[in-house]
Structure formats: structure tokens, C-alpha cells
Amino acid sequence: xxxxxxxxxxxxxxxxxxxxxxxxxxxxxxxxxxxxxxxxxxxxxxxxxxxxxxxxxxxxxxxxxxxxxxxxxxxxxxxxxxxxxxxxxxxxxxxxxxxxxxxxxxxxxxxxxxxxxxxxxxxxxxxxxxxxxxxxxxxxxxxxxxxxxxxxxxxxxxxxxxxxxxxxxxxxxxxxxxxxxxxxxxxxxxxxxxxxxxxxxxxxxxxxxxxxxxxxxxxxxxxxxxxxxxxxxxxxxxxxxxxxxxxxxxxxxxxxxxxxxxxxxxxxxxxxxxxxxxxxxxxxxxxxxxxxxxxxxxxxxxxxxxxxxxxxxxxxxxxxxxxxxxxxxxxxxxxxxxxxxxxxxxxxxxxxxxxxxxxxxxxxxxxxxxxxxxxxxxxxxxxxxxxxxxxxxxxxxxxxxxxxxxxxxxxxxxxxxxxxxxxxxxxxxxxxxxxxxxxxxxxxxxxxxxxxxxxxxxxxxxxxxxxxxxxxxxxxxxxxxxxxxxxxxxxxxxxxxxxxxxxxxxxxxxxxxxxxxxxxxxxxxxxxxxxxxxxxxxxxxxxxxxxxxxxxxxxxxxxxxxxxxxxxxxxxxxxxxxxxxxxxxxxxxxxxxxxxxxxxxxxxxxxxxxxxxxxxxxxxxxxxxxxxxxxxxxxxxxxxxxxxxxxxxxxxxxxxxxxxxxxxxxxxxxxxxxxxxxxxx
Numbered sequence: 001x002x003x004x005x006x007x008x009x010x011x012x013x014x015x016x017x018x019x020x021x022x023x024x025x026x027x028x029x030x031x032x033x034x035x036x037x038x039x040x041x042x043x044x045x046x047x048x049x050x051x052x053x054x055x056x057x058x059x060x061x062x063x064x065x066x067x068x069x070x071x072x073x074x075x076x077x078x079x080x081x082x083x084x085x086x087x088x089x090x091x092x093x094x095x096x097x098x099x100x101x102x103x104x105x106x107x108x109x110x111x112x113x114x115x116x117x118x119x120x121x122x123x124x125x126x127x128x129x130x131x132x133x134x135x136x137x138x139x140x141x142x143x144x145x146x147x148x149x150x151x152x153x154x155x156x157x158x159x160x161x162x163x164x165x166x167x168x169x170x171x172x173x174x175x176x177x178x179x180x181x182x183x184x185x186x187x188x189x190x191x192x193x194x195x196x197x198x199x200x201x202x203x204x205x206x207x208x209x210x211x212x213x214x215x216x217x218x219x220x221x222x223x224x225x226x227x228x229x230x231x232x233x234x235x236x237x238x239x240x241x242x243x244x245x246x247x248x249x250x251x252x253x254x255x256x257x258x259x260x261x262x263x264x265x266x267x268x269x270x271x272x273x274x275x276x277x278x279x280x281x282x283x284x285x286x287x288x289x290x291x292x293x294x295x296x297x298x299x300x301x302x303x304x305x306x307x308x309x310x311x312x313x314x315x316x317x318x319x320x321x322x323x324x325x326x327x328x329x330x331x332x333x334x335x336x337x338x339x340x341x342x343x344x345x346x347x348x349x350x351x352x353x354x355x356x357x358x359x360x361x362x363x364x365x366x367x368x369x370x371x372x373x374x375x376x377x378x379x380x381x382x383x384x385x386x387x388x389x390x391x392x393x394x395x396x397x398x399x400x401x402x403x404x405x406x407x408x409x410x411x412x413x414x415x416x417x418x419x420x421x422x423x424x425x426x427x428x429x430x431x432x433x434x435x436x437x438x439x440x441x442x443x444x445x446x447x448x449x450x451x452x453x454x455x456x457x458x459x460x461x462x463x464x465x466x467x468x469x470x471x472x473x474x475x476x477x478x479x480x481x482x483x484x485x486x487x488x489x490x491x492x493x494x495x496x497x498x499x500x501x502x503x504x505x506x507x508x509x510x511x512x513x514x515x516x517x518x519x520x521x522x523x524x525x526x527x528x529x530x531x532x533x534x535x536x537x538x539x540x541x542x543x544x545x546x547x548x549x550x551x552x553x554x555x556x557x558x559x560x561x562x563x564x565x566x567x568x569x570x571x572x573x574x575x576x577x578x579x580x581x582x583x584x585x586x587x588x589x590x591x592x593x594x595x596x597x598x599x600x601x602x603x604x605x606x607x608x609x610x611x612x613x614x615x616x617x618x619x620x621x622x623x624x625x626x627x628x629x630x631x632x633x634x635x636x637x638x639x640x641x642x643x644x645x646x647x648x649x650x651x652x653x654x655x656x657x658x659x660x661x662x663x664x665x666x667x668x669x670x671x672x673x674x675x676x677x678x679x680x681x
Contacts (some may be wrong), residue, residue, distance in 0.1 A: 017483060092130075160186075194219060201496055202591045203591075249310070252493070289450070292456065335350075336501045369402070426463055529598065614639055650661050
């Protein structure tokens, strides 16, 4: 009988595995992330879940209905530039478009900034005689012999993945489809053929070419990884589809993710963001900033009106443009594993991380450089005996010695180095939130904070206080919140079709044909994922621009043929955003978009017992609120009851996380076990 659901989130330090039982209760396990093959860490985490349930791995997986996986394989591939040897076929005249980059430069004030490392060097970017007009008519027939010769050249250069980006193929894909047939005939062993009209079927040209090229580059490593993990799960009794997190905040089947691998980039933190939106709403909070502080990075996201901010077109990932919808999750190199170092007598924190190997000094795995985890331990903010559910004894003496050694070079003792490092990392993270909010024109005092990740609760109240925020929500499953969020993520198929026309001349019949094609494709993919039609929700948008604009605006409509309603809303939004009226201009229709949402069952969250008296499980000396406090009460998060109030200074310890309250802070559990903190001013 299939009853369990499992969420898996691979982080830079730990792989989090969350098991949700039929009654809604949770079990969280962590295993060290294995960068060389992430599936090793995943299987180790599953073994720990099985052992905790007193089951064999086969029995656990046989009884599991759903496994949802957030992987960083694509991210790591782009960071390390270790993707498949990739070639590019383009319309004649567009060979170097990928290097022109719309003249975009990440830092316009740095004349020495080098160009990004090329995914496809010029010798494997080849031109093909062919051309479609902007109306989708054939201007120049496809040179099939030219395609054959180009494929032979790419094969000779060792290319194993080929991207094809022909001009205006989103309007008429005939030439790209024929090119794929020729490629497979000439090179049947090619790992991937990535066609631009399938990956990103809309203008502009550069964004479509770049997105397709990135897809071809990361696709083979992701496909190999997912195939390997799927086989290992099946060998151990799992009989259902493996679902993979996508950058738009949903999930897709492993096969769909392998075909459109670019959609997995930046997907790792999306589960936590989606869960943060739901938990914030359940706790009665308004607009929030979600922050995920793990071992390696600090990821943040604005959530307004219950929805995370999503960027549509101009997404730059490791210096390449990825033109697909992505939940906007900026990240800084700050986490528990961030290394504390000095240069010319000045202390610094990060962005380098000790990661899972060797890890912080206090882990006793060979780490020699002190980290934020070492600092928090020396400051009494972590329980050396209760870390990792009591399975790992932290080496306080080793952490103190490493901090003292560093302090000897800057004239500070171990505790002074620890307090300085904590102030620095809190400043880095607070500044990151300020930057995101200022770019969005938002006042932090009007937001609340939702903090998760293994280290989120340790630092959250300090950051909220610095930003003028009044409330902080720490989820009960904070340490595995991203993995938990994946379990409740809906299936999301985000598709579009290009169609260029002045809005007044839009052909409703053609729009209906495009809509039917989009809906049919989306429903077919959702059926593969075992989502019944009655659980599918369709969200339509028309893509509009004013003449001369580069990027379109997605305007929601109830029916994809409601052009007049979309135009009226487009004018209204423009006037609201720019404080000018432009109703005399006729917008251009650039395409139609469908977001098909396959709703999943969400097991009910357990409710805490009614209010009662809960005593501390111990006391210890803790640095909080910029000073030391003796005999600070320590509470067990698992024993808290609904309505119980804890006043700071205090520490609340969970199996894999700790929450620190400064004097004046007040915390109370919500009915579902999350911790709501009222932050002292």
C-alpha cells in the first residue's frame, strides 16, 4: 500500500530528506551532499529515513507514492562549466549573436571584465543557409546538404550535444524539425538535439538562442544524473514517477526535466519559497521575505500577495541569459559553512564555504579554517551534544582553538572573533535583503520575515530587528523546509507560442489554434505525471509590448482570445508603473502563454496539543542581543504546545535547527507548530 511521500533537497552541505506520513507527521533526515554524484547522498538520506522508520529501504520505497527531488546538478554544471561538448547551428549571419549578448556587461565600470567562458566556441558555431520571414513564411529553403556537412564537422570536433536556433522558428518550426531528422540520421549517437522552438518558442532572437544553447549544454549531465537516480530508486522498489523541481516553482517528471533541462536551473530553493508563502498565509502574515540560510548560501525571495516574485525573460545565470520564467531568488555566499578569514589584519566572512567536506572545524572531519558554525557554537548558540539530533558531538575546544588561532593574527581572542564574525555575516545577509527590497521599491518595515534552513532560526531575529521588521516565522521543519515544500508543489507546465501581430489585427481563429495546441501538449504531459484532467487548472496570458519595446508583458486573461481586455489591462499597468498614459499607441501581440497547474493532494499538517506549561530542558551561557547571558533557558521545539509563550533571552532547539531569542523577543507556536516571533525594537 503506497502511503508515504518523500521530498529531497540537495544543498551545498547537506542533502535533506523529508518523509511525510499519512497522518501528516514528518520525519527529517540529513546526509552529507556528495558533489561527485549527488545520487549517493540522496540514497544515503533515504537509507536514514528507512532506518528511522525501522524499515528496509526496499519496504520504504515500495510504500512510497511520491518522490519529489530538487537538484543542483544543472547549477553546478554551469558554475563549474562542465557541461556536454556543445555545438550550435544557426541561420546564416547569426553565428556570433551569442557573443554580442545585446552589448550587455555585468559590470560596466570594469574595463578588464573578461567575456564569459564560451559554451560553444566559434569553430563549432556553424551557419546554415535557410530563413523564415517574420510572418513564418519560407524565404530561403533549408540547405539539407549544408546541415549534413555541419553535423560531420561537429562530430569530428567531439561535439555530443547540438543546439539549433533558426530565425523565426517559433512561428514556423519546419526547418528546425527537418534539421533534427538530418542530425539524427548523420549522428545517431548524439546525446541531445535541442531545438529553440521547443525550448523557448518566442522572440527576441538572442534570448531564444542563449536559452537553447544552455539547454543543450546542461541537458546531457542532468539526463544522465536523473537516469542514474531513477534506476537506483527502481532497483530498490520505487514504482512511480520521479518528480523534479523546476525554476518556475512547480515540478515536472524526470523525463520532461531531462528534455527541458534548462528549466531546472535555480530550482533548488523554490520548494522552500513555495512553502514559505503557504505557511505565511496560514500564520496570518501579509507580504514576507523568505530567507534560507543553510551551510553554503543565503537565498532570499520577495513574496507579495501570497505569490513569489517571478522573472520572465531577462534572467542571467552564470553569465548566460535564460529566457524562461524563474522564481526570483537572489543568493549570497553566507551560511553556516562560510569561512572566517583575515587579510592584512581585517576579518572577512565568506563567500568561500567549508561545505560538507571537510566542513566546519567542530565537525571533526579535518576542517582547519573556522566557520560561522564554529562561531555560533563558541557563542553558545548551538548545542554541542544535541546537534544533528544528538548523532554528532560538536568539538567546542577545536572550534575555539581555530578561532583563537585566527584571532592571534588580528589581536582578538576566540570569543571576540566569534562575535565579530557573527556581526559581519548578519550584516551581509541584512544588506542582501535591503538591496532586494530597494530594487523592488519596497519598505522592509511593511514586510515580515520567514526564515528557514538549518541556520535560519539562529540569525533571523537579529536581521529582522536591523531591518525594522516586527515578526519572524520559523517553520517547525525549518531545517528541511525546501524538501518539505517540494512535497506540496503542484505540477507546472509553462508553455508559450509566438505570434506577431498588431493587436487590432489579431486573428482570433489562429489564437484559438495556438491555445488548443498548448492545452493539448500540457494536458498530455500532466497525464504522464498521473494528474487527472479534473485536477488541472489553466492560466492564460497574452504577451504584449508597445512598438519599440524589447521585452513583453504577460497579461492574464480568462480566455486567450480576449485581446481587447488584455490591451485595456496592459495600458492600465503601464500607466500605473510609469505614471504616463500611452493609450494612443497600439500594442503589439507577441504571443500566447499557458501555465497549466496540476494540483496535488496536500496531506493535512498536524496540530499541536492545546496550551499547557512547558519547562526548559536545560540552561546554558549564550551570546544574544549583543551581549552575554548566563543560564539562558533552552526549550525543546518538539515539546512546545499551542499558545505557550517564550520570552527572550532563550534558545529553542530542534533536531536539526536552533532558534535564538534576544531580550525583548517573544515567541509562541502556531497551531501547526511553526514558531512566530515578535521582535523587540
